[in-house]
Amino acid sequence: MSAALAQAPSPEATVLAHARLVLADRVIEDGWLAIEDGRIAEIGEGRPPEAGRDLGGDFLIPGLVELHTDHLETHYVPRPKVQWHALGAVLAYDAQIAASGITTVFDSLRVGAESDSAAVGVQVRTLAAAIEVARTAGFLRAEHRTHLRCELPAGDMLAQLAAFRERFPVHMASLMDHTPGERQYRDVEVWKRHSKRRAEFGDHGLDEYLARRRQDHLTHAAPHRRALVAQAREAGIALASHDDATLDQVAESAADGVSIAEFPVTIEAARASHAAGIKVMMGAPNLVRGGSHNGNIAAEALAREGLLDILSSDYVPASLMMAAFELPVRVPSLDLAAAIRTVTATPAEAVGLTDRGTLAPAKRADLVRVHLSAGVPVVRQVWREGRVVA
Structure with missing residues (x-):
């Protein structure tokens, strides 16, 4: 086009x-x-x-409003160790997003690398620059906004964040911590079953890796969270908490001014978030598939309790529309208008977009x-x- x-x-x-x-x-x-x-x-x-x-x-x-999609990464790195042309990846991703009915998308870009991984900051800025080129040229079908997924235990997270903000706007940021033993992977054995690191390190090396990850969490997670929350407040960036699991974590999110609870992993965290006025977001693939791929709480279970506010396509753009129409079938207490709100009005309101x-x-x-x-x-x-x- x-x-x-x-x-x-x-x-x-x-x-x-x-x-x-x-x-x-x-x-x-x-x-x-x-x-x-x-x-x-x-x-x-x-x-x-x-x-x-x-x-x-x-x-x-x-038009659907998508707050959390990792799908751009799939187009940019279609195979391990393969990086596709950045502008080509953006255009293919945008076409798929629009064809899925999404007219406003918050592109999820990750800042913060594990201590033994290559820095991701250059890749993030390369993709953001490609999006800007496509936007300026008028090539984009959907409206693209930026959602930075900020890995709090990563030693380089704040530096990457600063480098990104020097060139590009940030509209939403997630407070993330994927440390084994925390949040989504609070059961380390579950993390081990899902991780590819066992094959990379072997059992002995895996224990050393886990110790490094734990130390990174203890050193960086809390101060990085405080710094990110302060920046978000000053700049008017919408905040999301990622994988809250406990009442204490929800209380911290509420105190930090979080407006969206991305994928709470326990029913207690979802109830507390909802009660605190934090919009609960779950993955549309979770609902379409009938449950979480890693054994956490099901989106349908939250919907039955009136706790599901927002759906996100996460890793399958087409799942957002499918889930919205499937929701009243799975949960008869919700009519179609209420189901469509989870992918349109409510996500828009959660990030301050009142015009759509x-x-x-x-x-x-x-x-x-x-x-x-x-x-x-x-x-x-x-x-x-x-x-x-x-």
Whole structure:
């Protein structure tokens, strides 16, 4: 898509008719929506006031808002030790994101390397630069914002963060700690079963590696967390806690001004986060697959308790739409409007984006036409600010 094409007004009709409009609180079974200057101008039921494009009874929903996806890394490093062309990776990733119905995406980029690993800072800045090149040229279909995944025990995390912020904006940051014995891997034996390090080090070397990781946690995690929280407050960066497992960890997140609990690993942490007003995010693949791939709590279980606020595609972009339509099937107490909010309005609100996420007058015309085929949602068309992008 050329820069001229990306910036040109959409040739499509400004009225979309005969659609099932999924509003914030209900579904209009036969509705129409008018677009003007990239915004939703009007919404109605039945016959539109002027001829429009007939959507044939397909669903029309807000563009999806994705806060946590690691998928760009997959395009950039498609095989171990293989780095693809950065701009090519960004364009392929963006195309897949848009085709999945995602119109606003927070690209997850990692800062902070393990003490025995090559620094990731150069790779992160290379990808961010490629995104900026694509944005400036008008090549991007979705709106891309930055989500830095900050590994707190990493000795170089603050230096990488500073280098990144000198050149690029940061819109969201995660407080992460993947130390074996902590949070997601609080059971070290579970970590060992999922880790590839055993083959790399052998059992004896693995014990030495674990000791180094533990020391990094003790040395850096707490001071790095304090520094990152202070920077986020000063710059207005939305904060997410990653893999909270205990009530003490949730209390610390609440005190730090965290707005999103990414993938809490226990029901106690999810309940406490929800009670504290922290939006609970779970992975859409978790819901579609019927459970966590590493044995942590299931997204469906949280939804049944009214604790699931946001879904994230995590490592499968298409899973976000699938999970949203599957959620009312799995949890009948949730209707489709409530399920769609978990991938549109609620994630937008959690990061302060009040101009999108719902079908309502004056909101951005970020829209997705969805057809159900044997219960599977098929994305047929995507508009971003009134322009067709997929």
